[in-house]
Amino acid sequence: MNFSRRLLLIAGTALMAVGLAGCDKAAKTLNPPDLHVDRAYVRLAANPDAPSALYFTVHGGAKDTRLLNVLIDYALRYEMHESAKGADGLVTMKKLEYADIPAGEDVKFAPGGKHVMVWGIDPKVIAANKMPVIFVFQNGDRIEFDAQFVQPGEDADAAMDHDGMAMGNEAAGNEAR
Numbered sequence: 001m002n003f004s005r006r007l008l009l010i011a012g013t014a015l016m017a018v019g020l021a022g023c024d025k026a027a028k029t030l031n032p033p034d035l036h037v038d039r040a041y042v043r044l045a046a047n048p049d050a051p052s053a054l055y056f057t058v059h060g061g062a063k064d065t066r067l068l069n070v071l072i073d074y075a076l077r078y079e080m081h082e083s084a085k086g087a088d089g090l091v092t093m094k095k096l097e098y099a100d101i102p103a104g105e106d107v108k109f110a111p112g113g114k115h116v117m118v119w120g121i122d123p124k125v126i127a128a129n130k131m132p133v134i135f136v137f138q139n140g141d142r143i144e145f146d147a148q149f150v151q152p153g154e155d156a157d158a159a160m161d162h163d164g165m166a167m168g169n170e171a172a173g174n175e176a177r
């Protein structure tokens with residue numbers, strides 16, 4: 001093999017590697033699904049002594065798992081809850097031990113449904129508009145994601161949009177407000 005042919009071969013191999021890396025990246029976002037969290041925000045209570053509510057969306061991964069808990073260093077107390085309307089039309093909350101996260105499905109913690117009630121949030125993280133939350137899953141994954149704050153009465157979508165929060169297409173729905 002002469003020298004110039006060899007050079008061509010090397011160049012070709014390098015190009016192929018670049019091409020493959022590109023494919024790999026694209027494939028990752030499509031399939032298999034990646035367990036992740038986004039759209040996390042705390043709706044602050046109007047009364048500072050009342051608990052606030054943390055909402056977020058969990059995107060299921062390749063396998064079914066469960067969200068077992070969240071860990072928040074900057075709050076005195078927090079608890080996973082689920083609101084449901086009873087036969088009498090009254091909305092009641094019950095403690096949620098875990099939330100099933102089916103493979104490839106989105107599970108929304110949103111007003112009127114699942115949420116994390118949070119008491120005694122550190123004013124420092126409110127001022128910084130950023131509260132680190134660790135999401136603990138049954139498969140061993142721990143995912144850290146920063147929740148933003150939404151003032152009482154403020155529109156959650158608007159509050160988060162102008163902060164340039166990365167939102168996937170699937171998270172752009174209107175359910176969470």
Ligand SMILES: [Cu+2]
Nearest residue numbers: 081093115117
């Ligand atoms: Cu609650």
